[in-house]
Amino acid sequence: MAGIQLSGLVSGIDTQSIIAQLMTIERAPRTKITLDQDATTKRQSLLQDLSTKVTTLKSANDDLKSVLSWLDTQTVETGDATKVTVSRTGGAPPGGYDVAVNQLASAERQTFSFVSPSADGTLDIANADGSARTSVALKAGATVDDAVSAINGSSTSQLYAVNVNGSLVLSAKTTGDTSGFAITGAGVGTQTERVAGQNAKVTINDVAYERQSNTITDALPGLQLTLKGKTAVGSTVGVTVGSPGPDKDAIVTKVKAFVTAYNDVVKTARADLTEKPVINGSTTADVQTGTLFGDSGLNMMLSQFRSTMSAPIAGLTGLTSMADLGVSTGAANTGSTINQDSIDGLLTVDETKLRTALDTNPNGVRALLGGVSGTTGFGQTFASALSNYQGSAGLVQSRILSATSDLSDLATKLTNFDARMDAKQDLLQKQFTAMETALNASQSAGSSLAGLISSDSSN
Template identity: 30%
Template sequence: MASATSSISGLSSGLDTATIIDQLMTLEAVPQTRLKSRLTSEQSQVATLQSLNTQVAALATQAKELAKASSWKVFSATSSLTGLTASASAGALQGGITMTVDSLAVAHRLTYGSTAALTDTVVTNGTDVKLTVGSTTTTLTTDGTLAGLAAALNASGTGVQASTVKLDDGTYRLSVQATATGAAAAFTLTDSTGADLLGGATVTQGVDASVTIGADTIHSASNTFTGVVPGLDFTISSAAIGQTGTITVAADSSSATTKVKSLVTAINTLVSQIDTLTNYNATTKTSGPLSNEGSLRELRSSLINALYPDDGTTMADLGIQTDRYGKLTFDEDKFTTALKADPDALATRFTASGTAGYANRLATVADIASSSTTGTITASITGRNSSIKTLQDSIDNWTDRLDLRRTALTQQFTNMETTLNTLNSTASWLAGQISSLPGWDSLNSSK
């Protein structure tokens, strides 16, 4: 706040009153400065707690994902043939399936024998043509020319694609092909009376892809087969035609291992941060900025103790245990071996409900800390935000008090300068009066 009173800095006293006032105000503002320091500290701690809370919430999400049975039903599919690729999804069964690749899917095509210029009339008996796909006939209106016919077919949205190929003699040949492969996409194209266009076309019949599994021949409109085997899709290509190969479906241990390793890393990262924030540093001889947050120490203990279920067992046989620093270690080889030996039993150790499942125990610990309504970290943030408001109110009150104090000091020094100026003027007047008295000069000269 600007002062309502201006000072006359040292005009009469010779003092730098502005600096004196600033120095006095610095002393007066010491309590407010302390409050500002506390405010900055509280704000920094709230920001740290918010960041920590976000990480704990992310850990809860990560743990809940591992608590789902679907997270452990991850399979990979491999093929013995170059031209046969496969992918496995939820619901796939472990094992192998052998098949012979018979044929690829082919798109239905009409290749017209006669050629014409793009502007030649090729549609007879009017300008309409009839396109029949299955039992559905669509009437298309054209301008009768070869170019107009191709354009109408391409704009029809009926699942065909027309092209005109320029030949050496400058004429064009019309080719019309189904946009989808398979027998169901076969079509016919005639004029309005049912007569062939351009004297008729060579037909490349649309056919389905086929494979033989055991005694059965399986067909697909495309080269990708879906739903033939639950949870397994496979695609064939020309490289596999006539060959017999095997698709093997197996549990993808690397996926589960990666997820658990990531979880352990996230826990250790969180534990390290809590240690830094709450422990005493013997080197710097300072305590962490959140050393008074008992809830964080409790969270740290709970994150590690979640490793142990109520039945007194541990996760050490799965390669997860604690080290001498109170952090987790993860033995990938041991975990992978246990997973391959009995994937269902290992998954249950994580997915079992309540306190029986490690992932659920961990998720519960993280939720207790990070819940947006009842979380212990959330409560701490709320309490500190309340303190911040109180501190800010006190700082604002001090600002008003200090503004009033500066105004008062400025007025006092201004009054002092004014009084000194008046006294100086009076002294000068008196000196002038005395010097003008009769005999004053001779009196002074006789001394």
């Protein structure tokens, strides 16, 4: 601290201890400010966590009512994936198909002995009809590995090359009977083997097809067949195409995801609402306990969510509420047992009931969930309720912003308080220093006076 500090040298009083004790009393309100900061920080953290879960719930609800969930799809199955696999490329005629794989498509393969060139030159690659395709350069003394690297490094060779026991083995990158090629020039020795490429041959419902690739996209509309192996003579592989319709498994998954997200919000809010505060808390742990206990805004949110979940959707017939799809809080009491989850508002899914509704009335399920453009379903109704609490204009975010503002005010309050305390301590220091200085001057004057009196008496 600046200034003279006599610390009771004249008066005999421990002024520094007195100042310290006085400042301890003066600073007592600071603890209240810091505890308010701790409590507000905790409240903000809880609200941010809840905000994240509410946003997840919104995403799940958006998926629930998305028209994209109801785009037609079809199941495609193969009786033997080691022989034929199948996938959809578009709308396909439903039904069954018998597929016999008589021959797989293969690529042309040729093997040559390799002769190291005595001078720089080129290895020339031609098409099956003799027309030039490309050339790769080889240096004098090049090895078979050098030739392999040069061919594989060429973007126009259309060949794979490999060194097999010193021989140059080449395979076409495409399959079929037009995959042939020829090589001449530097490094090329005697051809020791040639295996011609061949087309795939397949019969589908007694109709024969021949294609250059084992991937066939133009035999059955909307389907891609990939041939994997030959079938035994006289045998076939069954390929089955289902009727067009929504992906029921995906819809069930989205309903379950919504229920999970909804329950996460309810559990989090319930935990915040029921955690009781510590009366007259004096520590950070105390004041951060129960900061949202009995919060009216969160109670209102849970109440509105629950009433929206259970209410029938106006304008619909047949399937009119989520309970009709097996989504509900269940019974609050089962005999003598209390179902606390039901009381708390947690949802359950009766998957059997949901799948039955999808099988017997898919259009009704779609309308109820909100997947029909221009029709208000549960998804739209719940989105309206959710908008009061989610997003920048929602209650939860506004409460977070309010906490942020409160923390800023408390930080300013604490800064100002500390400045006042510093000024107060400085003032006390100056006052006690002035007192000690005055006492010192008084003692000096007294000593001088006593000296004069003693001198006069002697005279």
